[in-house]
Amino acid sequence: MIERLVQDYLAAVAQACAGLPASARMELMADLREHIAVARAELPEQSEEAVAAILQRLGEPATIAAEARAAVPAPLIRPVPPMPPMPMRRPTSTPTAAIVAAVVLVPVGIFALVLIVGFLAYYTRS
Amino acid sequence: MHYGHCGYLVTQGTLYGMEVGPALTTALRRGTLEFCVLALLEDEERYGVELVGRLAAKPALTTTEGTLYPLLSRMRRAGWVTTTWQESPTGPPRRYYGLTAGGKAALDTFRTEWVAFRDAVDHIVGTERS
Numbered sequence: 001m002i003e004r005l006v007q008d009y010l011a012a013v014a015q016a017c018a019g020l021p022a023s024a025r026m027e028l029m030a031d032l033r034e035h036i037a038v039a040r041a042e043l044p045e046q047s048e049e050a051v052a053a054i055l056q057r058l059g060e061p062a063t064i065a066a067e068a069r070a071a072v073p074a075p076l077i078r079p080v081p082p083m084p085p086m087p088m089r090r091p092t093s094t095p096t097a098a099i100v101a102a103v104v105l106v107p108v109g110i111f112a113l114v115l116i117v118g119f120l121a122y123y124t125r126s
Numbered sequence: 127m128h129y130g131h132c133g134y135l136v137t138q139g140t141l142y143g144m145e146v147g148p149a150l151t152t153a154l155r156r157g158t159l160e161f162c163v164l165a166l167l168e169d170e171e172r173y174g175v176e177l178v179g180r181l182a183a184k185p186a187l188t189t190t191e192g193t194l195y196p197l198l199s200r201m202r203r204a205g206w207v208t209t210t211w212q213e214s215p216t217g218p219p220r221r222y223y224g225l226t227a228g229g230k231a232a233l234d235t236f237r238t239e240w241v242a243f244r245d246a247v248d249h250i251v252g253t254e255r256s
Binding site for chain 2: 013024027028031032034035037038039040041042057058059060063064067068070071
């Protein structure tokens, strides 16, 4: 019965620690097995009550598993997914720039043409 | 959840949403229990059952013996304690824990930090010992 008590307890701890990395879980299970073996060897007699007391002092499997999870090192800062590249934007939007250019440049162009035609007419008059 | 939720909230630096009692003792324990282990090993090596037994015997630390083994693993990985196996006349070989130079340095640093921290909190919270 005592062996069953111990095996059931260890199985419950192993199950509660199922989410741990295997190495951490195996290390913990080995530590607990050793603890139970050493503590039992110190008992004046191997009674079920005394062994149950050893397991009770070890504590609830869920509590041990919670502590084991907290002890697994994790990044202090979760990695932030890389930002998508920002689309390059011009200081002014293209359509607006085009409209401004047209409004300014077309009269200037017409004025320049008029000047050129005028000069040509003046200097080529016979 | 990835962590036990008390541990998660501790790393977030908040105890919101939890009963103050259990979450508080967990938070206080997280920062200090390993230094209690180091202090217990300062003068002599101790084997596992003895070490966890002494700590768990203090009700205010609210820890069961089993929860100390993950802590001891972490301290081993951090290089603060080493372990050696020693034969025992009365039973199976026992793993003895001992302090490293790094562990001793960490303990000395903690002593300074803890006194300053404890005194500041006592003063602000009004629990200074007269």
